[in-house]
Amino acid sequence: MVKYTFRGGIHPPYNKWTTSKPIVRLEVPQTLYLPLIQHTGKPAKPLVKRGDEVKKGQKIAEADGYISAAIHAPTSGKVKTIIEHPHPVLLTSYPAIVIEADGKDEWFEEPKERPNWQESSPEEIVNAVREAGIVGLGGAAFPTHVKLSPPKEKPIDTVIINGAECEPFLTADDRILQERPTDVLWGAFLIKRALNASKVYIAIEDNKPEAIKKVSEVLKDFEGFELKVVKTKYPEGAEKQLIKALTGREVPRGGLPMDVGCLVQNVQTSLAIYEAVGFGKPLIERVTTLSGDGVKGSGNYLIRIGTRFQDVVDMTGGMTEDVVKVINGGPMMGIAQYTLEVPVIKGTSGILLFTKKYAKTFVEYNCIRCSKCVDVCPMGLLPLMLVDYIKAKRFVEAKEKYGLLDCIECGSCAFVCPSRINHVQWIKYGKQELRRLG
């Protein structure tokens, strides 16, 4: 079989310890924290106030403008307050709707299979997705209805369902593909329908044989669908790299996948679309991988959005005493947390707890120009030169001569660096300074 791949990349230890652990539904915690921003774009506008009774699935905040997403109550109960609460991505506190669960877990409108949902029109699909508050569940959390409504002059012919899951430790997408392959494909079917695309590629890394098997078993029922096994290499699941690997097309610098007629959606997003369009179920829960050597009950859990990391850990058997690092997401691109108070949000693909064994800290040494970073950069950049220019505060040159804004911050350069240089940190700083300069 042909295995698709891209130039560059790395082979970190994958540590997919939870591949064979079935998805387990986690109980609803006492209190849930729903930040008004869980997506790229404008924060949602609250529709409830302190003391309001809410039901499970009830919209509690609406999208503010086009690039924004609605938020729904993950369970029934009472709005305790709207207060600033630690946020797992912003790394600062941000207003969140706090819901006190009443334990009844009553639906506002119980999801029921809609008649003839397979024949939904593109408008109906996009509307259902917007109403359900779906965002990209791979981590970037871009509102999905926007991606499903490309401008007319940018028709999309190829839909790619991203099941690469190239981040070490994470297995949520893998498990979903193993357990619910048909539902994911139905979601892809709806995406294809919304865009009037002709092809759907399901991309899975070759280290997930079970998922590949399950998908190939049900694939034949779907017209225009193709399973594409991609090489296990990080960052295989990065949008631009995946498009290049599967179609040979290159997203132009500064452009979007739709510029080359492609749309990439994560496996779990596809599943959410199926549930929203087919059943009217809003996005109130997601599968998240809990892993790391500091975790006692590692596994793949179906968690209500708004559940604090602390609750997730407590409900799964706790953590070891010597945890020194908590990560929202994967170890390559995830965000280190300062507290377990942060809630699981729509984009939380993983919760990792590391002891010193994994969470090593290093001091930067002089760059010895070994160029390992150049060899692995999947974008064809020169990370060592970017860092040089950023350190010298020559941000504009870093952008114009060395493509600072092309960096996808995958961290491959920093991973391989023998001098332990924090390329990503420098590059993030450089981008920020560039924005500040305007």
Added chain:
Amino acid sequence: MSEKTFILSASPHIRTDESVKKVMWFTVFSLIFPAAGAVYFFGFYPLLVMFVSAISAVVAEAIMLKLRGRDVKQCLDGSAVITGILLALTLPPKYPLWEAALGAAFAIVFAKQFFGGIGQNIFNPALIGRAFLMAAFPVDTTTWTPTRFIKPDAFTGATPLAAFKFSKILTPYKDLFFGNVSGSAGETSALLILIGGLILILKGYVDYRLPLSYILSVAFFGGIMWLINPHKYPDPLFHILAGGLMLGAFYMITDMVTSPITPRGRIIYGIIAGFLVVLIRLFSGYPEGVMFSILIVNTLRPWIDRLAKPRILGEVRK
């Protein structure tokens, strides 16, 4: 609220086990092969030269780090040891110890620390050390001794390159390959250098493009001259095996700090350096051109880096 505190740092949160120290000390380890050749052919004295030269390099580095207010422990990262040993390997087998020590110290102080220490130097420090010794002690630096397997009375004192250049005597390939010829302590055996170099390539510390393009370029330009006049100019194989080309190709031009950072750049770099070797060997007053060829391309490195930038994904080039 949980009382625990956690480490906050930017992604990625996992790293390789590789470190500068490991890279450098592994390179030192790979030098065992050429060093063993030096001992086999010239006895234990060259080992003493290597030792003194390496110690001198480390001490010079420590003093400079101290004066520059840097972490003195850096002197043990292995890079100074490499410079010291490499310099010793390029010197004649019976080289005066104090001169070797001086050369190593000069290399570290002037070619490395004055530029800002590890990673900042423009020129290969070991070669600057050798160039300095050649200028300061021209006689000692060109006085060769026979290997243990050549009868002293048959010894003319000339290296294979000099023998050809000045007397048109061609040394047998077998001797050139295995190393039973006169020359610098560590440069005589192509085989042993090849072993050390291959280990570095397999380990990923050396890009094969550098030695390959350099050697092939020497063979190509040397070959052209040979075809023009086979009586006057040596053949390509002789060019490859004689003199310091092998040591230069696997241990000097491949220096991470002073060589280009892109695959394409490395090929261009090797080709230019190879051309210079042939030019110097055949048309200058020196029999050997490896050292100067590398020092000259060292100056071209920033320009080549700019010239050979890889294409950014999605970039359309005019």
